[in-house]
Amino acid sequence: MKTITLTYPLTIQESLIPVQRQVLAIGQFDGLHLGHASVIRRALDLGQSLGLPVSVLTFHPHPKDVMGKGDYEGYLTPLSDKEAILASMGIDYMYVGEFTSEFSKVSPAEFVSGMLKPLQVDTAVVGFDFRFGHMGQGTAEALAPLSGGAIRVETVQPFLLDGEKVGSSGIRAALKAGDAEKAARWLGRPYRVAGKVVGGDKRGRTIGFPTANVEPSGHYVTPVKGVYAVRFGLGDEVLEGVMNVGVKPTFTDGIVKPTYETHLFDFDRSIYGEEVWIELIRYIRPERKFSGIDELVAQIAKDAEQARSILRS
Structure with missing residues (x-):
């Protein structure tokens, strides 16, 4: 797996890496828990069927860390851990988008035109609750229209375990409550x-x-x-x-x-x-x-x- 750091908007040199179309899973993916894994497995399946490389676009630092709000108290998987897990899953490229206060102001349309289209994304795979762009105004349903139909979009439904939606916030809560076993079940490790x-x-x-x-x-x-x-x-x-x-x-x-x-x-x-x-x-x-x-x-x-x-x- 190759790791590539991206800054918005992509430069010509960055936009040539890789030079072919690809399937791209997009998300913060902190924890790479079972819900995240279901998104990435869908991207891998699509990549195999389409004969395309499979990539993951994540962001660093964590948006909540940069914006100084929310319940952010650290990472479940710091960047080096995330990189190792994605490599073990068979991902071809890991893109790390540098998240800054300036980047947080980028509109959904600008994100698509200035980052996704230069990456020559054939299909974007996202979770059901995916949001992007300033104030989270962009939704999964908006991705394809904003790309002018150039990018197909697959949305993966919630991953349920014991009747609960697996999510990073639930894992954090389990760790804070001393429930290491629940955290392990939801993480898959x-x-x-x-x-x-x-x-x-x-x-x-x-x-x-x-x-x-x-x-x-x-x-x-x-x-x-x-x-x-x-x-x-x-x-x-x-x-x-x-x-x-x-x-x-x-x-x-x-x-x-x-x-x-x-x-x-x-x-x-x-x-x-x-x-x-x-x-x-x-x-x-x-x-x-x-x-x-x-x-x-x-x-x-x-x-x-x-x-x-x-x-x-």
Whole structure:
């Protein structure tokens, strides 16, 4: 897969990449959940039947981040994660439209003429709730007329699971409620945070539970503070452990930024500086302040045993 950054309006050079017509799935696609996957699978099916390359047009930064409004609190899939998932799905090109306050003022007609038509889009595939252009004035129904009939449009209906419409906002809400299992069902995979192992206060080692302190590599949605059973990716290894997301209230006061600290089972190597990922399998309990070290150690031992049991099931 080739990743191409686009700025509006496309320059002549940009508009020549690629030089052939294509099927294009358009959307923010944060999370690349089952609903998004249904849109992209439809684009892939069309591309195969038409003999055309299949591309995805997404936008970065997130429009809500740029406009400073709405319920935006981070990404479910930062750009590098989105890129890896799309490549694994068989997408040929990933276009990243640079979203700026100026771009937010582009009209629906200008978006079609200044971005979609230069990309030589044969068929656009969008979700049922797709909106584009200034103030979201453009709809899926408007795309074909605005292109003068040059672009065919396929609209994919909502993806329902357990009677609910799968969406990014629902996944965010599940993570904030500690429902890692629902988030995983809707994503089609466990929620994952990638990052680098950094130095911490090394207190865990002194109490018999050494931890890997992970600094996220992107602006992820932070799940509710608490303890989780997790899987931990280190190179080709997939390890298991128990993780605390929080501010360590037993030892600190006034810290706002949560940390991701994982005790890995049956593991005793230094991995400082390593790039890793963490998958949330199940929420165990909220973070809380303990009366002292002994109470904390006893609770960590219980959490670790519970996490082992969850991960074995």
